[in-house]
Amino acid sequence: xxxxPDYLNDEQIEAMGAEIQAIRDEVMSDLGERDVxxxxxxxFVQQVFEILGRLGIFAGILYPVIWVFAVISLGLSKILENxxxxxxxxxSQFDWTNDPKLKGKDYEWDNVCPASSWRQTHNYMHHTYTNxxxxxxxxxxDGMFRVCDEQEWKPEFRYQMLIGVFIMLSFQNAVALHxxxxxxxxxxxxxxxxxxxxxxxxxxxxxxxxxxEFVLIPAxxxxxxxxxxxxxxxxxxxxxxxxxxxxxxxxxxxxxxxIFCGHFTEGAHTFPQGTEINETKAGWYYRQMLxxxxxxxxxxxxxxxxxxxxQIEHHLFPDMPANRYKEVAPKIQAIxxxxxxxxxxxxxxxxxxxxxxxxxxxxxxxEEVAA
Amino acid sequence: MDLDCEHVFTVxxxxxxxxxxxxxxxxxxxxxxxYFGLEKQPKAKVLSVxxxxxxxxxxxxxxxxxxxDWKLYHPGQYVMLTxxxxxxxxxxxxxxxxxxxxxxxxxxxxxxxxxxxxxRYLSERLKAGDQVEVSSAMGEFHxxxxxxxxxxxxxxxxxTPMSAIVQAxxxxxxxxxxxxxxxxxxxxxxMQGAFLDQYTDQSDRFGYHLVYTSDGRPxxxxxxxxxxGFELSQYDAIMVCGPSALKRSVYELAEAADLNAxxxxxxxSILDDAEEANTDLTITFMQNNTQVQNGPGTLLExxxxxxxxxxxxxxxxxxxxxxxxxVSGTVKNLLTGEISDLPNETIQICVSQALTDVELNQ
Numbered sequence: 001x002x003x004x005p006d007y008l009n010d011e012q013i014e015a016m017g018a019e020i021q022a023i024r025d026e027v028m029s030d031l032g033e034r035d036v037x038x039x040x041x042x043x044f045v046q047q048v049f050e051i052l053g054r055l056g057i058f059a060g061i062l063y064p065v066i067w068v069f070a071v072i073s074l075g076l077s078k079i080l081e082n083x084x085x086x087x088x089x090x091x092s093q094f095d096w097t098n099d100p101k102l103k104g105k106d107y108e109w110d111n112v113c114p115a116s117s118w119r120q121t122h123n124y125m126h127h128t129y130t131n132x133x134x135x136x137x138x139x140x141x142d143g144m145f146r147v148c149d150e151q152e153w154k155p156e157f158r159y160q161m162l163i164g165v166f167i168m169l170s171f172q173n174a175v176a177l178h179x180x181x182x183x184x185x186x187x188x189x190x191x192x193x194x195x196x197x198x199x200x201x202x203x204x205x206x207x208x209x210x211x212x213e214f215v216l217i218p219a220x221x222x223x224x225x226x227x228x229x230x231x232x233x234x235x236x237x238x239x240x241x242x243x244x245x246x247x248x249x250x251x252x253x254x255x256x257x258x259i260f261c262g263h264f265t266e267g268a269h270t271f272p273q274g275t276e277i278n279e280t281k282a283g284w285y286y287r288q289m290l291x292x293x294x295x296x297x298x299x300x301x302x303x304x305x306x307x308x309x310x311q312i313e314h315h316l317f318p319d320m321p322a323n324r325y326k327e328v329a330p331k332i333q334a335i336x337x338x339x340x341x342x343x344x345x346x347x348x349x350x351x352x353x354x355x356x357x358x359x360x361x362x363x364x365x366x367e368e369v370a371a
Numbered sequence: 372m373d374l375d376c377e378h379v380f381t382v383x384x385x386x387x388x389x390x391x392x393x394x395x396x397x398x399x400x401x402x403x404x405x406y407f408g409l410e411k412q413p414k415a416k417v418l419s420v421x422x423x424x425x426x427x428x429x430x431x432x433x434x435x436x437x438x439x440d441w442k443l444y445h446p447g448q449y450v451m452l453t454x455x456x457x458x459x460x461x462x463x464x465x466x467x468x469x470x471x472x473x474x475x476x477x478x479x480x481x482x483x484x485x486x487x488x489x490x491r492y493l494s495e496r497l498k499a500g501d502q503v504e505v506s507s508a509m510g511e512f513h514x515x516x517x518x519x520x521x522x523x524x525x526x527x528x529x530x531t532p533m534s535a536i537v538q539a540x541x542x543x544x545x546x547x548x549x550x551x552x553x554x555x556x557x558x559x560x561x562m563q564g565a566f567l568d569q570y571t572d573q574s575d576r577f578g579y580h581l582v583y584t585s586d587g588r589p590x591x592x593x594x595x596x597x598x599x600g601f602e603l604s605q606y607d608a609i610m611v612c613g614p615s616a617l618k619r620s621v622y623e624l625a626e627a628a629d630l631n632a633x634x635x636x637x638x639x640s641i642l643d644d645a646e647e648a649n650t651d652l653t654i655t656f657m658q659n660n661t662q663v664q665n666g667p668g669t670l671l672e673x674x675x676x677x678x679x680x681x682x683x684x685x686x687x688x689x690x691x692x693x694x695x696x697x698v699s700g701t702v703k704n705l706l707t708g709e710i711s712d713l714p715n716e717t718i719q720i721c722v723s724q725a726l727t728d729v730e731l732n733q
Contacts (some may be wrong), residue, residue, distance in 0.1 A: 025678060028680070032457040032459075033457055033458040034458070035456075035458060036455075037458075040406065043406050044406045047406055047407070051403075094424075095682060096464075096680055097458055097459055097460060098459055098460035098461065098682065098683075098684065099460055101402065101405060107396075108399065110397060110398070205397075208396050208397075210398070211393070212393065212394060212396050216393055217394060220394075231610070281660075319680065321649065332415075
């Protein structure tokens with residue numbers, strides 16, 4: 001009896017794993033100049049959006065229409081930087097280029113979560129123990145959400161839809177803090193001293209990001225106003241600070257939605273603890289396929305989600321340059337069909353509705369659902 | 372305290388950079404300049420590429436003052452050359468064969484390895500006007516100060532550092548005597564041939580003996596050396612560069628003749644020194660959770676052959692790009708012969724061979 005959902009027996013799992021591995025080998029040996037060119041072009045575009053955004057927000061103090069566009073531009077630049085550039089580089093997808101600027105271990109992204117902490121909770125814990133209850137801290141984000149039967153119901157989960165909105169708006173902070181393990185601290189599995197040790201680099205990065213967004217960059221605008229139009233000094237401050245805040249929120253909301261659509265649709269499987277013991281590479285592939293879900297969309301959806309629109313492919317091949325996912329996706333889908341394994345994909349709207357239904361379902365205690 | 376203009380400028384520059392980088396955190400201002408093409412990285416310009424000698428290249432480069440200091444250059448040294456091959460930055464070491472200090476020019480002698488990605492790229496794609504990254508001059512292979520008479524023994528492309536040494540010695544006013552014994556595969560494949568010939572007539576401080584190994588390889592004995600006029604007892608330094616077999620025969624010769632000379636050697640290929648690989652051993656690359664059976668080759672090559680993505684650079688133990696933590700096991704550094712048997716030591720996998728099962732946290 002397999003420990004996995006019984007779409008396949010162990011033998012079939014191994015056979016499917018070998019086919020997936022062959023797809024990976026083919027792409028990885030084909031990496032070259034075009035992948036580097038793509039990433040460099042994305043970085044260039046991202047920086048153009050960022051600079052236009054920052055300058056536009058300054059100009060927007062005098063011309064509010066510009067301000068609106070500038071905030072959107074800065075928000076888009078943050079989405080690109082976090083999702084298509086940072087997330088992918090930090091997965092070591094471009095380490096093979098030997099370019100120090102594209103090196104996974106050295107990249108630091110424009111987000112309050114320190115890269116080192118991210119590599120621990122995301123690259124290691126989330127990608128190794130994907131959707132295993134208790135091991136993958138992204139499953140329910142450290143006890144903030146209840147998303148599967150394995151999680152015990154608690155009264156506060158009744159409000160998880162409401163709490164979800166708050167977490168969505170400040171998502172980068174939730175991501176940064178979830179290495180702390182709030183539920184572990186509450187259950188006494190982690191001492192306050194240990195938590196403080198983990199918090200220090202996170203707090204320092206949060207401080208520097210807040211300084212940049214709400215003190216240093218607004219200070220440029222305030223300084224300019226002081227020289228040329230002293231009556232606009234206060235307006236210069238709040239418009240730059242608010243612009244930065246909104247740009248961060250745009251990124252937070254989008255990242256939250258994309259990530260939830262990638263793992264918490266009704267079709268995404270979860271696994272009990274113990275699944276990871278003596279798991280083969282093929283078993284791991286199988287679990288990644290069952291635990292992730294894709295968003296259908298065109299080239300724009302791919303680039304704006306950092307290719308997490310191909311969450312399944314990303315989870316199978318986290319260190320493959322993400323611009324290749326779209327070419328391997330049809331092959332993976334064909335393999336899934338051949339073996340009769342679910343391949344969860346849908347439009348953004350449909351996946352979002354599915355996530356909503358799932359969160360709603362698990363916010364109720366099991367006995368209420370049964371009744 | 373003596374504060375000159377340059378110091379003040381440097382301090383201001385550092386402070387300004389620090390302040391600007393708070394505004395661009397977590398990026399630096401250099402990150403932005405790079406992608407707008409405004410980065411000021413020191414690069415060397417390719418002046419010419421000479422492909423006239425069989426299976427080899429001679430590249431003339433104009434080096435950048437910013438990372439090149441002629442005062443730190445010693446004839447016999449090499450540089451690390453970095454070029455983008457199919458999207459990958461690849462670094463290799465090449466000896467300097469000639470210099471023209473007045474024009475900031477260095478020449479690199481390169482033997483083309485048909486299986487090597489970098490030398491093949493250089494031979495097929497490099498052209499005058501290209502920009503390449505070049506390190507400062509490196510290495511300990513140069514004439515010991517105080518040596519009065521030096522014997523240079525070169526095999527194949529091992530002549531490149533010798534050529535730079537001969538040039539420097541003949542163009543300086545020293546009274547040092549230099550003899551060069553050069554084993555070349557054939558007349559067509561002789562590197563630096565005409566360049567070296569010019570010095571034989573110019574000065575009696577330079578003795579030059581060229582052997583084509585296609586005509587048969589002479590045995591290195593004291594009698595043979597005497598027969599070509601290179602009497603061993605006169606030398607207080609012997610420098611050898613070429614295949615390991617050549618190095619070994621020179622060392623044996625020096626030992627047999629009981630010489631009191633300094634012996635220096637430069638290795639191009641480290642694998643010649645590898646021990647027979649024990650195929651019962653297992654190498655574990657922990658980050659990828661991949662296990663590889665030991666075989667001939669370095670840990671780096673074994674990993675790459677198994678599809679593990681590993682950082683590497685010069686592949687000859689110089690740049691430390693490939694350095695990683697060896698969690699357990701014993702390895703031998705093929706370059707130095709050093710044995711690393713303690714857990715959690717940092718090793719260079721491009722020059723290491725496993726002696727026991729090894730776990731690497733790459």
